Amino acid sequence: MSELQQRQIQLEVLRYNPETDTAPRYQTYSVPCLEEWVVLDALNYIKDHLDPTLSYRWSCHMAVCGSCGMMVNGEPKLACKAFIHEYQEGQIKVEPMANFPIERDLVTSVEDFITKLASVKPYLIPKEDKPVSAGEFKQTPAELKKFKQYTLCINCMLCYAACPQYALVPEFLGPAAISMAHRYNQDSRDGGRDQRQEVIASDEGVWECSFVGACSEVCPKHVDPAGALQQVKVASTIDWYKEHLMPWVKK
């Protein structure tokens, strides 16, 4: 069995202590990394051996919990999915996720996202009230496939970190929130689309999106929020024409 390769990596981490700093500053750590490590492993090494004051979020270490989103060499990534061997130069810059306020070190404030996510009513609103005695909801595989992809979102917010419209227009609802609305709108069991449209079809809703597509490029779960948003635009446009040209048609 061959010896595990080790490489000395310089991690340049953006630090910020709200109690003592007026602005963030970089601190460089020299970390002996095993070849199969991810950036998260390097951060854990720093915390365990070099600097216990470094703050960051993480949990599952397997790209399902969505906690460890950060900027690695300027790219939104999950720290647990950013492999050290991808960074051959030996120097890695680690910063908190872009477009979010920094709480401390690599920890960002998620309040804005949570508020926006809640505002789209991300839960099943059944078409009619159905008592349990009436039996279960039935759904064909085809009906499931219509929205399955959008259920994979782990709320990691990398899409918000990548989205320039969110960076420039902080009121923008954003990719994940609108994709989550789309997930429920596409679900055959759901009848809540009209309720969600109040928020989705506003100027700060889907219409702030200009299909940059960065969100889908960085999404670690291949949800394709950009696609969801364009589909929402198409549906909202058809709605608009129906409302204005055929107001007698009940939705």
Next chain:
Amino acid sequence: MNSKPYVREVSKTTWFLSHPRYKRYMAREVTCIFIFAYTFLLIWGLGALANGQEAFGAFVQALGSPLGVLFNVVVLIATVYHSMSWFDVTPQAMPIQMGEEFVAGNIIVNAHYGAWAVVSLIILFWGM
């Protein structure tokens, strides 16, 4: 709760220079300037057409000036870039479900390129 979160400013004029994907996006977006200008060129030509053979001849002459040739070349590059970037994202915006599965993206894209070729040939050889 942190009473002093730090907000990083993003330049609203130079933000797109920070990453190749944003530069590509802006390149795609500015094609609209050339398509807008070209459409007004077509309207100009239409006006010349309405004013008779002499006026139309003058329009074609103007087209043939060095500026006219350059303009057409630049617009050609812009409009081809627009077409390719538009076709590439169509599967995302309009997914087609057949039965249970969705039609593969590259099939949709290739169909668009095929149709593009057919339409272009029809336009180019319309006179024949």
Next chain:
Amino acid sequence: MAKSNKPIFWGLFAAGGTVTAFVTPALVLVTLFAAMRFNMDMFTYESIHAFAGWWLGKLIIFGVILVSLWHAAHRLRVTVHDFGVRADKQVAIVVYSLAGLGTLLTLIYLLRI
């Protein structure tokens, strides 16, 4: 949050984007060839005038120019915003007025042919 009126412009943008993607490159080749004096027999004044005189030809010309104008106008509105200009309402008035002017001119010219 009130529902946006963006759909009307976006619908035209999307239709125009599709139409321009398919036809504009070939059209530019036609004008480029005319500019470079290639193959003048195919696109003569008579043949183009005849096409524009035909009712279907008029419809096609109007349709293509209409969606091209409103596609470019809407995209330009968004692009100007992307370049940092924040006066969206004013920009919208300018770009859509330009598109409107183009639309009007096209109508006038087509009716004269």
